Amino acid sequence: METFKAHLDKFITINDEEFASIFSFFQILKVKKKENLMLEGDVCKCKYFVLEGCLRKFFVNEKGVEQTTEFAIENWWMSDTFAFEKQMKTSFNIQSVENSSILAIDFQSQELLFEKHPIMERYFRMVYQTAYAAAEKRIRYIYEMTKEEYYVHFSTLYPWFIQRIPQYLIASFLGFTPEYLSEIRAKLRS
Numbered sequence: 092m093e094t095f096k097a098h099l100d101k102f103i104t105i106n107d108e109e110f111a112s113i114f115s116f117f118q119i120l121k122v123k124k125k126e127n128l129m130l131e132g133d134v135c136k137c138k139y140f141v142l143e144g145c146l147r148k149f150f151v152n153e154k155g156v157e158q159t160t161e162f163a164i165e166n167w168w169m170s171d172t173f174a175f176e177k178q179m180k181t182s183f184n185i186q187s188v189e190n191s192s193i194l195a196i197d198f199q200s201q202e203l204l205f206e207k208h209p210i211m212e213r214y215f216r217m218v219y220q221t222a223y224a225a226a227e228k229r230i231r232y233i234y235e236m237t238k239e240e241y242y243v244h245f246s247t248l249y250p251w252f253i254q255r256i257p258q259y260l261i262a263s264f265l266g267f268t269p270e271y272l273s274e275i276r277a278k279l280r281s
Contacts, residue, residue, distance in 0.1 A: 092119075094142050095194060098166045102217045103210050113211060116204040117194040122187040128195075129171070129185040134178060137195040138170030139163070144191020147260060148183050159263040162188070162256065168218060188256060233266070241265060242275050 095117075096110050105113065122128065122144070129135060131150065139146060146169045148161040160183070163169035174181040178198055196204070205212050232241055242265060246253045252261065262272040 092142065092194070094166065095140065098140075099214060103214045105208075105210065109208065113204065113208055116200045117196050120193050120195050122191050122193060124187055124190050126187045127184060128187065128193075129181060129183065131182055131184050132180055135171045135174035135181040137197050138168060138172075138175055138201075139185070140168050140194040140196075141165050142192040142194060144193070145188040145256065146185055146191060146193070147188050147264075148185050149263065150183050157263055158266075159260055162252065162260075162264065164251075164255075168222070172219070188260065238265070238267060238271070239275050239278070242267075242272065243279070 092114060095114065099105060099110065099113070117140075119142075120128075120139075128137070128139060128146070141163045143165060146163045147159050148163075148169055148171070149157045149159040152158050161169065169185060171181040171183045171185075173179075174183075175198065232244060236244060245261075245265060258272060259269040262269045265272070267275075
């Protein structure tokens, strides 16, 4: 899996033999569009690395509306990190947005991976730091920007999401209704 090796190479230095061993701790999964990988109330058993495709993490709010909190495209990770690390029930769902090819690692395999390849702890620390910094920025944008500014910023920063992800999911991620997102898009086009 050259994609995964290239991704690891951005953070750590390993040789081909080490990579083959590291890769053996993962399972390759092919998932269909709208297939669920994790459901609210289940113990979070795995974390996922997207080789090809797109996943989303969401919860259902008290009004019964799905609220998307995160997307993962190629070379991105997804899990309920807290529930995974504590091996507890999750309050999120993970679903495939597109037909996807992903790597999965369960908690026990991750622990064995860390024992055999301690450098992978460094890798995951760096990945988590990057993800945490991105989450901090997103929180700031939510507070500082108008909804229109937030959409423009998001669509400028991630134009491939706008073309690739269904509008109702983008609206859910941004905290809008699909109708409100349509209004913003129409206003920006005129």
